[in-house]
Each structure stands twice: as C-alpha cells, then as structure tokens.
Amino acid sequence: MLTTVAPQVSVIGSGAEWEDAAEEVGRLLAERGCTVVTGGLGEVMAAAHRGAKAAGGTTIAILPGEDRNAANAWADHVVVTGIGHARNLAVAASGNAVIAVGGSYGTIAEMALALRLGRTVIALAGAPEVAGAVPAASPAEAVELALRDLR
Amino acid sequence: MLTTVAPQVSVIGSGAEWEDAAEEVGRLLAERGCTVVTGGLGEVMAAAHRGAKAAGGTTIAILPGEDRNAANAWADHVVVTGIGHARNLAVAASGNAVIAVGGSYGTIAEMALALRLGRTVIALAGAPEVAGAVPAASPAEAVELALRDLR
Amino acid sequence: MLTTVAPQVSVIGSGAEWEDAAEEVGRLLAERGCTVVTGGLGEVMAAAHRGAKAAGGTTIAILPGEDRNAANAWADHVVVTGIGHARNLAVAASGNAVIAVGGSYGTIAEMALALRLGRTVIALAGAPEVAGAVPAASPAEAVELALRDLR
Amino acid sequence: MLTTVAPQVSVIGSGAEWEDAAEEVGRLLAERGCTVVTGGLGEVMAAAHRGAKAAGGTTIAILPGEDRNAANAWADHVVVTGIGHARNLAVAASGNAVIAVGGSYGTIAEMALALRLGRTVIALAGAPEVAGAVPAASPAEAVELALRDLR
Numbered sequence: 001m002l003t004t005v006a007p008q009v010s011v012i013g014s015g016a017e018w019e020d021a022a023e024e025v026g027r028l029l030a031e032r033g034c035t036v037v038t039g040g041l042g043e044v045m046a047a048a049h050r051g052a053k054a055a056g057g058t059t060i061a062i063l064p065g066e067d068r069n070a071a072n073a074w075a076d077h078v079v080v081t082g083i084g085h086a087r088n089l090a091v092a093a094s095g096n097a098v099i100a101v102g103g104s105y106g107t108i109a110e111m112a113l114a115l116r117l118g119r120t121v122i123a124l125a126g127a128p129e130v131a132g133a134v135p136a137a138s139p140a141e142a143v144e145l146a147l148r149d150l151r
Numbered sequence: 152m153l154t155t156v157a158p159q160v161s162v163i164g165s166g167a168e169w170e171d172a173a174e175e176v177g178r179l180l181a182e183r184g185c186t187v188v189t190g191g192l193g194e195v196m197a198a199a200h201r202g203a204k205a206a207g208g209t210t211i212a213i214l215p216g217e218d219r220n221a222a223n224a225w226a227d228h229v230v231v232t233g234i235g236h237a238r239n240l241a242v243a244a245s246g247n248a249v250i251a252v253g254g255s256y257g258t259i260a261e262m263a264l265a266l267r268l269g270r271t272v273i274a275l276a277g278a279p280e281v282a283g284a285v286p287a288a289s290p291a292e293a294v295e296l297a298l299r300d301l302r
Numbered sequence: 303m304l305t306t307v308a309p310q311v312s313v314i315g316s317g318a319e320w321e322d323a324a325e326e327v328g329r330l331l332a333e334r335g336c337t338v339v340t341g342g343l344g345e346v347m348a349a350a351h352r353g354a355k356a357a358g359g360t361t362i363a364i365l366p367g368e369d370r371n372a373a374n375a376w377a378d379h380v381v382v383t384g385i386g387h388a389r390n391l392a393v394a395a396s397g398n399a400v401i402a403v404g405g406s407y408g409t410i411a412e413m414a415l416a417l418r419l420g421r422t423v424i425a426l427a428g429a430p431e432v433a434g435a436v437p438a439a440s441p442a443e444a445v446e447l448a449l450r451d452l453r
Numbered sequence: 454m455l456t457t458v459a460p461q462v463s464v465i466g467s468g469a470e471w472e473d474a475a476e477e478v479g480r481l482l483a484e485r486g487c488t489v490v491t492g493g494l495g496e497v498m499a500a501a502h503r504g505a506k507a508a509g510g511t512t513i514a515i516l517p518g519e520d521r522n523a524a525n526a527w528a529d530h531v532v533v534t535g536i537g538h539a540r541n542l543a544v545a546a547s548g549n550a551v552i553a554v555g556g557s558y559g560t561i562a563e564m565a566l567a568l569r570l571g572r573t574v575i576a577l578a579g580a581p582e583v584a585g586a587v588p589a590a591s592p593a594e595a596v597e598l599a600l601r602d603l604r
Contacts, residue, residue: 085384103297
C-alpha cells in the first residue's frame with residue numbers, strides 16, 4: 001500500500017504565444033509518466049495541464065490566492081497557498097525538474113529559486129535567460145533533458 | 152478532457168495516540184471519493200494518508216521544508232513549499248473542509264486559518280478547542296459533517 | 303557601531319472596542335523601551351502603534367499585501383511581505399513576546415504560531431482563549447508579564 | 454504624532470568580494486536619509502547594514518529563519534519571517550527601490566520579484582544581469598539612480 005510518487009516536473013512561464021509549446025511539453029511529460037505541476041492559472045500553465053490531460057496524465061495546480069476556483073480547467077489537484085508570489089517557491093521546489101516556457105519576471109524568479117534549491121532547470125527557446133538553466137530547442141528536447149537528470 | 156477536481160479534505164493534527172482515529176478518517180474520506188490533504192509528515196498526517204491509500208484513495212502532502220523526501224510513505228503527490236510553518240496556511244486553505252484529529256499549537260493555527268478563510272472545520276474528540284469548529288464524536292461523524300457542508 | 307536591538311513585542315488582535323486597551327499597551331511598551339511590532343493595519347494594530355508613538359517609541363508594520371501604503375499612519379518602518387495571512391507567522395515570530403488584545407481567528411493563529419515557536423504569549427482580557435497563553439487583567443499587567451519573560 | 458516613513462531601500466546580493474561596494478551603498482543611503490533593508494544575514498547584507506550604521510542610519514533585517522539571533526550585528530530591527538527563501542519576496546517588496554550588489558540565484562529571484570512588483574531595481578556592476586534592472590557603475594551612481602525614481 002506504500003505509494004510510489006511519480007516524478008513531478010514543474011512547467012512555468014507565461015505568454016499566450018507559448019501555449020502550443022507548453023501543451024506539447026505537458027503531453028510529452030504525461031506520456032513519460034510524469035505529473036505536471038504548475039502555478040495553476042492560465043496561458044502556459046493551463047496549456048501544460050491541457051497537454052498532460054490529453055495524454056492521460058495527472059496535474060497539480062499550486063495557486064497564489066485563497067480561492068480554489070481560480071485553478072484552470074485541467075487541474076486534477078488544487079493546492080491553495082494564499083501566499084501570493086511566494087507560491088513561486090513552492091512551484092519551483094515541487095518539481096524534480098523545472099521546464100520554463102516563455103515567461104517574464106515571475107518565471108525568472110521561479111527559475112532562480114529552483115536553481116537555488118538544486119533543481120534542474122530547462123529553458124525552452126523563448127524562456128528568459130538565467131545562467132545555470134539548460135537551454136532546449138524543442139519541447140521534446142526539453143522533456144528529454146529534464147528526465148535525463150531524474151535518473 | 153476537462154477535469155473534475157475531487158473534493159479535497161485536509162486532515163490535520165498530531166500525536167501518536169490519534170493515529171487510529173486519523174487512519175479511520177482517511178479511509179472514510181477515500182471511500183467517499185475525497186482526496187486527503189495533509190502536512191505530509193508523520194503521526195496523524197501519515198495515518199490519514201495510510202487510511203486513504205488502504206481504501207484506494209488519493210493523497211497530497213504539503214511539506215514545510217525544501218526536501219520532497221520528507222514526505223510520508225503514503226503520499227501520492229508531494230508539494231514542497233519551503234515556507235516552514237507558513238505551509239499550515241496552504242494545508243488549511245487546500246481543503247474544502249478540514250478535520251482536526253488530536254494536535255497542538257500547529258493544529259490550532261491551521262484550524263484558525265481555515266476558519267478565517269471560511270472553510271468548515273471539524274474537531275474530532277481530542278482536537279484542540281477552537282470556537283467555530285464543529286465537534287464530532289467519531290471519525291464517521293467527522294467525515295459526515297465535513298462532507299455535509301460540501302454539498 | 304554595533305547595534306543593540308531593542309526588545310520587540312508584537313501586539314496582535316482586532317476589534318474597534320479594544321483600541322483603547324491596545325493604545326495603552328503600545329504606550330507602556332514604548333515607555334519600557336520596546337519596539338512595537340504589529341500586522342500594520344487598522345483597529346488594534348493602529349492603536350498599538352499610536353500609543354507607542356505618543357510615548358516616543360518605535361513601530362514596525364508587517365503587512366500582508368504588496369502595497370506599503372496600506373500601513374497605518376503610525377508605522378515607522380513598513381515590511382511588505384506579499385504573503386497574505388502567512389504574514390501572521392512573521393508577526394508572531396518577530397516579537398520576543400506577543401500580547402493579544404481582542405481578536406478573532408487571525409489572532410488565534412498568531413497566538414498558536416507564537417506558542418509553537420516558544421514565544422511568550424500574553425492574552426489580555428478579551429483576547430481569544432488559547433491554552434498556553436498567559437492571561438492578563440490589564441494593559442499594565444500584560445506588559446509586565448511580557449517583559450518579565452524577556453529578562 | 455503621525456509618522457513619516459523614511460524611504461526604504463533594499464540592498465540585496467552575496468559574495469564577500471562585494472562587501473566594500475555594499476558598505477559604500479549602505480553609507481550613501483543612510484546619508485540620504487534612507488532606511489536600509491536587507492535579508493539580515495552576512496556578507497553583502499551585513500556590509501550594507503554596517504555602512505548605514507557608520508553614517509548614523511537605520512537598518513532592518515528580514516530573516517528567513519525562526520531565530521532572531523541569526524541577524525547580523527548591525528541590524529536595528531529584526532523581522533523574523535520563518536518562511537525560508539520566500540522571505541526574498543518580503544525583502545524585494547519592502548524597498549521603494551532595490552539595489553543589487555553581487556549575488557547569485559537568490560539575488561536573481563529578488564530582482565525578478567521586485568521588478569514584478571514594479572519596484573525600481575538597480576544592478577551595481579557585478580550583480581546578475583536581469584532584463585529590466587538599471588545598471589550602475591558605482592555605489593554613488595546606484596544610490597543616485599535608486600533615489601531618482603523615488604521622487
């Protein structure tokens with residue numbers, strides 16, 4: 001009856017133009033048996049969840065506010081933190097690896113916090129540049145790099 | 152492909168003498184289709200997860216530290232918050248209802264925060280007394296009261 | 303040039319009917335050389351700061367939101383946490399001792415968190431009852447009890 | 454008796470090689486009437502506080518842990534957050550402006566969070582590069598740029 005926690009990969013970022021890439025990342029992660037963790041809101045976060053669900057995967061939303069109804073429609077489990085932008089730390093820390101897809105200041109903070117905690121951070125083309133993050137040219141490469149470090 | 156988030160009920164508390172009650176609460180919640188959320192560590196938290204898994208349920212651990220390996224062995228999903236006792240807010244907020252089983256100061260804080268956020272809080276016999284919490288005499292009554300308010 | 307940090311006492315609570323008591327607590331703390339820490343908003347928090355300033359003391363506001371302008375008009379220093387109710391932990395932890403004046407759920411959470419961290423907690427008449435808090439019948443007694451444990 | 458909160462400037466960063474620059478930044482800020490906010494620990498944080506105290510200024514330490522004694526020896530006021538790396542948000546948010554001196558991942562996170570909240574962020578030579586931060590070639594220029602935006 002003991003559980004085996006599936007590998008968790010956090011997908012972070014923002015920007016409607018990156019939704020296709022995020023959806024592909026989510027789909028590929030689910031196909032590889034990973035749970036997809038995000039900040040639970042829209043755009044890249046929703047797209048990553050949508051892709052994971054399309055492939056039969058599991059999704060976790062870690063919300064900044066106090067209302068669970070803020071989660072996107074593809075979240076299986078909803079963690080309501082109530083701590084605002086500080087939830088970025090929880091998103092970064094909850095992934096065995098982190099994949100950034102697009103994004104701005106919040107994404108930079110998550111990437112830096114993840115690196116600070118020793119997590120592998122993959123920066124898909126279009127993500128902010130943060131020294132220490134591993135660049136990836138495609139969703140497939142991003143997922144491959146993220147999972148390589150989990151073994 | 153849209154998800155339907157299962158009702159989430161947080162089980163909080165501490166004290167080895169309350170593990171049997173917590174396990175029963177976890178089992179009953181899982182039988183009713185609820186995901187069991189806890190602070191992810193030992194004693195009451197582990198027992199609630201153990202009971203849920205015995206009934207085929209799903210469990211979420213919301214940890215205070217930065218290391219996912221601190222989660223008990225019955226956690227399906229592990230949220231690593233890194234925010235210490237402030238993660239009590241996330242545990243309280245992530246339940247549609249909260250059931251306290253035993254416990255001390257940390258539990259009081261979680262009960263009060265849950266009440267502050269408008270969550271239903273059930274205090275199983277042995278839990279700290281906090282005005283506004285609904286007392287329950289047994290695990291079955293606690294689960295019944297928690298779920299009654301979810302409808 | 304090394305500093306000597308003045309004793310810091312956190313004053314917590316809510317309720318307009320407790321403002322007079324809170325103002326007296328703030329005044330007495332300042333007269334005893336203590337810095338008065340609060341959650342930085344209105345009612346009890348503002349009154350404690352007002353009392354401290356009337357006696358020439360120093361005040362620190364620890365705000366839940368992201369906007370420093372939410373601080374009451376008697377705050378000397380403003381800490382903007384952005385973490386919502388989780389800032390209650392910072393308020394509780396930043397006092398060498400904590401005095402509760404009136405209050406509701408948020409106050410209970412702060413009292414419990416302070417006790418969890420080993421801080422002395424004084425409950426002035428009207429404050430919520432939390433086991434482990436030391437009752438005081440008057441502002442003068444509350445301040446006396448808070449400072450006694452600092453020596 | 455109403456207070457006028459002095460401008461608060463957060464000085465962030467790490468690295469023993471940047472202590473001289475941080476001390477100069479702290480001194481200049483204090484000379485301009487600013488309160489110096491830091492994360493409260495060593496190296497750059499301690500140096501900024503030391504410089505401010507040498508000029509008769511006021512300093513605030515916002516600590517990650519639960520123990521006030523972790524604060525450096527030049528802190529006038531100590532905020533004990535207990536939320537680990539999430540306290541970076543409070544450090545970033547508590548400055549009207551933020552000056553980065555040296556630093557690594559934690560500093561990047563603070564810079565990004567500060568930018569996310571609309572704070573002016575100055576990157577003194579040696580600080581991590583984050584788009585949106587304003588570069589400064591010297592402590593004097595950094596302070597000038599930080600204060601220019603406060604007017």
